[in-house]
Amino acid sequence: xxxxxxxxxxxxxxxxxxxxxxxxxxxxxxxxxxxxxxxxxxxxxxxxxxxxxxxxxxxxxxxxxxxxxxxxxxxxxxxxxxxxxxxxxxxxxxxxxxxxxxxxxxxxxxxxxx
Amino acid sequence: xxxxxxxxxxxxxxxxxxxxxxxxxxxxxxxxxxxxxxxxxxxxxxxxxxxxxxxxxxxxxxxxxxxxxxxxxxxxxxxxxxxxxxxxxxxxxxxxxxxxxxxxxxxxxxxx
Numbered sequence: 767x768x769x770x771x772x773x774x775x776x777x778x779x780x781x782x783x784x785x786x787x788x789x790x791x792x793x794x795x796x797x798x799x800x801x802x803x804x805x806x807x808x809x810x811x812x813x814x815x816x817x818x819x820x821x822x823x824x825x826x827x828x829x830x831x832x833x834x835x836x837x838x839x840x841x842x843x844x845x846x847x848x849x850x851x852x853x854x855x856x857x858x859x860x861x862x863x864x865x866x867x868x869x870x871x872x873x874x875x876x877x878x879x880x
Numbered sequence: 881x882x883x884x885x886x887x888x889x890x891x892x893x894x895x896x897x898x899x900x901x902x903x904x905x906x907x908x909x910x911x912x913x914x915x916x917x918x919x920x921x922x923x924x925x926x927x928x929x930x931x932x933x934x935x936x937x938x939x940x941x942x943x944x945x946x947x948x949x950x951x952x953x954x955x956x957x958x959x960x961x962x963x964x965x966x967x968x969x970x971x972x973x974x975x976x977x978x979x980x981x982x983x984x985x986x987x988x989x990x991x992x
Contacts, residue, residue, distance in 0.1 A: 770922075799979060808884075808968055808982030809923070822979055856922060869913065869970075869980065873922040 769793060770859050770872035778878045779847050787842040787875045789857035797821070797862055798840040799869065800832060803854040815840055816862070844877075852879045883907060884971055886983035893959050894991050901954045901986045903969035911972035912952045913980060914943050916965045923968060926954075956988075964990045 769792035779785050791798055797816045801809035811824035815834035829845040838859070844851055854876050858869040885904045893899050903912070911930050915923035927936045929945035929952060936943055940957045956963055966987050970980035 772922075801982075806984070808984050809970075809980075811979035811981070814979060824979060854920060858923075868925060868928055870925055871915070871923040874920075876920065 770857065770870050772855075772857055772872040772875050774875060775873070776876045776878075778880065781847055781849060781879055783847050784843065784845045785847060785877060787844075787855050787857075787877070789840045789842070789859075789872055791838045791840070791859035792870050795859035795861050795870070796838050797860045798834055798838065799858045799860070800840070800842045801856045801858065802826070802851075803856060803874070805853070809856055812842065847879045849879050852877060883973060883981045884969060884983040886967075886969060886986050888986060889984070890987040890989070892989045892991065895960060896958055899956050899959055899988070901967050901969075901988075903952045903954070903971075903983055905950050905971060905973070907950070907973050909945065909949045909952070909971045910974050911980075912943075912945050912949075913970040914952070914954050915968045915970060917968060917985070918965050959988075959990045961990045961992050964988055 771790045773788045799814040800812040803809040812826050813823040814821045818834045831843045834840045854874045856871050856874045858871045860869040887902050913928050914926040917923050927943045932947045932949045934945045942955045945952045966985045968985045970982045
């Protein structure tokens with residue numbers, strides 16, 4: 767158990783809808799990163815939040831947006847869902863950003879878009 | 881990710897056998913992470929390596945980062961069914977986005 771929790775566990779949405787995924791960081795961690803993992807692939811970086819500010823973004827369109835709250839929990843919002851958005855969404859928390867600090871992942875949210 | 885290549889893609893071993901998984905990059909790795917993932921679940925942190933030539937062990941798993949910091953290996957001694965899963969290497973390449981790049985993973989099956 768890493769102390770990082772995500773909700774919901776599973777979600778089924780229809781193309782064009784909007785979805786919000788949630789993540790609670792490990793205690794003491796002020797940085798949250800979100801990743802998308804398609805079936806059979808490694809996780810792909812979406813964006814990172816540090817102290818409530820976006821601190822880096824991967825190659826994802828603007829319809830992927832996020833928030834980090836004062837308690838360091840975070841949300842990932844995806845608008846206008848597409849079939850290719852079906853994936854496992856992972857959040858990872860760390861003390862500051864990667865490279866020098868260990869990143870701990872949550873169990874993920876499985877999103878299915880039909 | 882094309883930045884990190886993992887090999888082999890899958891591995892089937894008999895219980896008790898040793899095995900090695902490799903992770904190779906064309907760029908310098910500033911932080912190299914090894915994770916284990918059960919199918920469809922989150923990533924379990926195994927080890928982090930930062931210095932060239934660094935080696936770390938935990939129980940029967942040993943990870944090394946080469947001197948040039950472009951290749952890492954994960955070695956499991958006397959494999960057990962509990963070692964089965966997908967092993968992923970993730971790396972910080974100092975691209976400015978503060979993220980980890982991941983390989984596509986190695987699926988390990990251990991036959992009792």
